[in-house]
Amino acid sequence: MKILERIFGNYEGESVIEYTLVNDYGMEISCLNYGCVITKIIVPDRLGKFENVVLGFENFEDYTELSPYFGAVCGRVAGRIKGASFELDGREYRLADNNYPNHLHGGKKGFNSVMWTTEIIEEDNAVGLKFFYHSSDGEEGYPGNLDTTVTYFLNNKNELDISYESKTDQKTLVNLTNHSYFNLSGNLKRDVSEHILKLESDHFLELNEELIPTGKLMDSRNTPFDFNHGKRLLSGINSSFPQNVLVGKGYDHPLVFSQEGENTVILSDEESGRSLLITTDQPCVVLYTGNFIEGPYSIAGVRAENYLGVALETQGFPDAIHQPEFPSVILNPEEVYQSRTVYRFFANTVGD
Structure with a gap:
């Protein structure tokens, strides 16, 4: 196992480094010390062909000017x-309205667009990176000094293990995720409409016209949101179901897991x-x-088109601070925020 480094760009006078983690079986994960951005994940298909399965740019400037949070924390x-x-304890906090009139993904300069201090980790059967960031009291409107560590580990099971930890000196809000867009066809040969998604979820959060949860848990049964037995993403993209139409024909919804504790999601592409x-x-x-996603730009040489990637953002409920029934995302000074998500890639061999 090994870690490679190269200068990827420059941001506010600092060198942006692209680190590439490589395991003993040829799987590669490339990421930046800017936004903890995952630029590439290289894994084999059923024939053993290694290709990239996430959306990312070849040039650093595209991440600062064009990126819809590709690969970022x-x-x-x-x-x-x-x-x-x-409002917290009777005091109102105003945040950046970067998705007017609402706040989105941490603000105008969220964790996705700052430089992180990096530490390389090398173990017998895993290599990884620890990213550190100090968010000062008042940054983007949030209270408290918040120290966050994000760890990326690659092992020989073809697993990317991402863990998050945050500590604060004042009551504040924390809800972290990675925003990678996956496309298992490899090198963006096809869009993701034929990808099959499976997870145990009986409810999803209803959204209003501003794509914010209304507080209502909708029953997934007999809707395009029932993925318990596996469903192609196309079923929602082509659906006339009001919630699919609302978000631009497709999905942009929190799917609530049926069980507490550890849960799994399976995304698959039959052709590859x-x-x-x-x-x-x-x-x-x-x-x-x-x-x-569609726009007048390209992603690794492929024209940006809708449905070119699917994001699966594991996290707490969005806008939980305004919905008392939702699990809380408040972090107190005596507590530690922790979360973990593991991504394991595998391929069916010929004849399976």
């Missing part, structure tokens, strides 16, 4: 916060034979089918 709070404000098994300790996964 989102925080302090992932998702939208209604009205770009919240690749599958991704996600295991998480978070209560929901936000499924986003890239409904608004």
Whole structure:
């Protein structure tokens, strides 16, 4: 196992480094010390062909100018916060309204667009990186000095293990996720509409016109949101179901896991034979089918089109601070925020 380094760009006078983690079986994960951005994940298909299965750019400037959070860690709070404000202990805090009139993924300069201090980790059967960031009291409107560590580990089981830890000196909000867009076809040969998703979830969060949870848990049964037995993403993209139409024909919804504790998500592409098994300790996964990726730019040489990637953002419930029934995302000074999600890649061999 090994770790490679190269200079990828420059941001505010600092060198942006791309680190590439390589295991003994040829799997590679490349990531930046800017936003903890995952730029590439190289894994084999059923024929043993290694290709990239996430959306990312070849040039650093594209991440600062064009990126819809490709591969980045989102925080302090992932998702939208209604009205770009919240109240804690009787005091109102105003946040950046970067998704006017709401707050999105930590603000104008969230965790996705800052430089992180990096430490290399090398073990017998794993290599990894620890990323550190100090978010000062008042940054993007949030209270408290928040120290966050994000750890990426690659092992010989073809697993990417991502863990998060945060500590604060004042009551604040924390809800972190990684915003990678997956496309298991390899090198963006096809869109993700034929990808099959499977997870145990009986409810999803209803969204309003501003794509913020209304507080209502919707029953998934007999809807395009029932993935208990596996369903192609196309079923939601082509659906006339109001919640699918609302988000631009597709999905941009928190799917609530049926059980507490550890849960799994399986994404698969029949043609390439690749599958991704996600295991998480978070209560929901936000499924986003890239409904608004289309634009006058390219992604690794491929024209940006809708549905070119699917994000599976494991996290706490979005806008939980405004919904008392949702699991809390408040972090107190005496507590430690911790979460972990593992991404395991595998492929069915010929004849399976």
